[in-house]
Amino acid sequence: MPAPTASSPALREALLEHCRLAGWIPLHIGRSGQEPGLEEALLEIIATRDAKATQLSLELIERCEQLGWRSPWLLDNRARCLVHQGRDEGAIAIWLQLQRHSDAGVAAIAADTLRALHRRPAAAVQANRIRQLREENRPELWQPLLLEALLEASGEDAEPLQELLAAASLDFSPPPGSPWDPDLLRQELLLHLYEQQLNRVEEQLP
């Protein structure tokens, strides 16, 4: 592993400056009892993720890497941030790599995490991703994904997706003068999803 290009105090300095510019008051870096270095950086990375500041968490990881610090725990934390952001594919790629790591502890944790991820039914994974994209207000991404997942899922697996459909349909305001009815809204959303799908297919026709 190459040596870091920045010393532990320099790493601390850089991360403190980054936190300041992001409006984040560090909970670990530079606090009493903490030694400068990767350990306090990792604690801060976890704290920011726990506070849902996943972008900042990823930025701190990048800052460590830019300064030459390498650790499988940086990668593991990057993957955890990606899961929080609903970007499971990127996370899985990282843990697949860590599964083969020379440190048995790292490899075991990566393998366990992957097993836990794969134990989730496909529909639940999709539902998680769609929920995340809805929270991010990205209809152009979650709407086609929801339709695709609904068409593929069946039986009990489809339940989380149906719940999502019901919840998402409540966000749709009915046209002026129309009655407010949850069943109608659900149908409206489904029709909207199908219409979008057809438009996409039409666009791809020669």
Place this chain on the structure above:
Amino acid sequence: MSDGLLTVMAGYCTGPSIPRSTQLWVEALRRHSRHLLLVFDNPAPAQLPPSWQGPDLTLVFERHGGYDFGSYRLGLEQAQTRGLLEPASHVLLCNDSVLGPLGDLGPLLQRMQAAPDQAWGLTASHQLTPHLQSYFVLLGRALLERGPLRHFFESIEPLPSRYAVIQRYELGLSRAVLAAGASLQAWVEPQVVLDPRIGQPAGNPTAFPLSLVELGVPLIKARALRELSANQEGIAATCHLIAARNPELWQALWAESPQRRFWMQQLRIGVLLAAADAERLPERLAWLEGQAQTGVQLLLPISAAAPQQQARLRCDHAQAIARGQLQLLPILEADRPGGDLQQALAAAAVDWLCLASAALWKTSLALSLQALQIAEQPTLPHSQGEPRLWRRAWLLSQPVESLHRLADRMV
């Protein structure tokens, strides 16, 4: 009125006129601003409120496609051109995605204008990265004139989606403030707003409208009345809050919103059964299935001294209990008249109560009509007519003798 406050409100309106609820928010902003610039991302509607004129008000209707931040940029440019920026000590950037006022804006605005170079938001969030939520941000003009902020506003351009705007500009504004050497100050800091259900910090504070108002925020996000996911504290309780704090605003919302039935369906209503109904539960549950008003629960008081009867009922009606159609209310031996009703009221997890009566079982629509009445007037202690719906909290505040008389009416 704040002597030096210039307010830029970003708006969007597709109807033929400006909603009354928006007008009320504009009136509140106007009372506290030296000058108010309303910038809408749409052409002017056919009708404008007659009061929207005067030297302290500038209207801009222009489809620029830049969402709120496009309007903020346009508003600041207009302010500069019209010489409105120079006399201002502070600039408030806000939008029309809120409902208010639900309290006095004065003390809040005064505090936010205490220093010339601070950046304040009503709320802040840690989501993605710490930032002030851009529906209400107040900047000192001295801060606004610093390089990072000038550059930030000049660089705003239309983006393809609302999400992209939030991602780049809402987060970007806070980063620009920090780069300009100021800190992010929030009227309600993110760690202060706790999810009342778990006592942990709430991810998005605006999804907790009752908590925010309790913490001194004089408005709520309009989404909190439209989307379940945007309101973790209950739509019905939020309707009640608005009706209690700003009756005129509530009336406007009721008159112009298509969500009336949604609000009605969110009422938590219980039908308090008589003890004898225990033997007729299948019949009563069938009646419940035929109700137009959804979410109604049957509440059956049962003696705590008869645990086996309770167990049998739980077994026989497990599905109805799991679906939330039936609630069993164990009652200790009541030692005074009306005491059992008082205990049932205390135990029932509903906001509104209807007392079972022979007439009730013969109708399927009457309860809905009563629900409509209380949905429209959420602060009523009880509805008018039969079957009367009683606010549980109000009943609990009544002397036990009154409850006794009420219990006598039950069949």
